[in-house]
Amino acid sequence: MNINLIELETEKHHFLTPAAGTNFGHAASICLESQGHDISVDIAGEGHYCKIYKTIRYDVNNQMKRTWGDEEYTTEQGAYGVALLVASAEMNVKAIEKSRKKTGIDYWLGTEDNDFLFQRKVRLEVSGIRNGTDYQLNQRFDNKMEQSEKSDTTKLPALIVVVEFSSPRIKTGLRNIL
Numbered sequence: 001m002n003i004n005l006i007e008l009e010t011e012k013h014h015f016l017t018p019a020a021g022t023n024f025g026h027a028a029s030i031c032l033e034s035q036g037h038d039i040s041v042d043i044a045g046e047g048h049y050c051k052i053y054k055t056i057r058y059d060v061n062n063q064m065k066r067t068w069g070d071e072e073y074t075t076e077q078g079a080y081g082v083a084l085l086v087a088s089a090e091m092n093v094k095a096i097e098k099s100r101k102k103t104g105i106d107y108w109l110g111t112e113d114n115d116f117l118f119q120r121k122v123r124l125e126v127s128g129i130r131n132g133t134d135y136q137l138n139q140r141f142d143n144k145m146e147q148s149e150k151s152d153t154t155k156l157p158a159l160i161v162v163v164e165f166s167s168p169r170i171k172t173g174l175r176n177i178l
Helices: 005-009 018-034 062-067 071-091 134-154
Strands: 002-004 040-047 052-056 094-098 107-112 118-129 158-164 169-175
Touching: 002 005, 002 071, 005 018, 005 052, 005 071, 018 062, 018 071, 052 071, 071 094, 071 107, 071 118, 071 158, 071 169, 094 118, 118 134, 134 158, 134 169
Parallel strands: 002 052, 040 169, 118 158
Antiparallel strands: 040 052, 094 107, 107 118, 158 169
């Protein structure tokens, strides 16, 4: 399956601002480039979605590197970008809204049912690891699965995505609360 970080500039995968999408794409590109990956890189999917994601990133330049100097923040933002592309490709939903703090999730995913109404359909919890071990990936994934339980009262499915940029790989889980 193909995912293209540059497409985050458009509303193809989210209903956020184009600037937010571009930022996510730039951050993910910085993370992949910092780990020595080419413009096109295969990212292995693990967990619920086990497939190879042929990923296209931006060509990173010095201006982007200066913009994204905070490694922790950049990794988090980059993971959002990858997660939004995976959610769009696998579940045919888009990010419609950033969630509030302490809800246990990062974004509400859904569809646009008409010109004025967005329908929440899936909760999204995301984490990123710039360079981690199998143990770190699995530990973070388990923590995020548990964290997403805070919003179970919504009865909506929760998609958990942890992106590890050095290998690179994407671990996904889906909790259906019905």
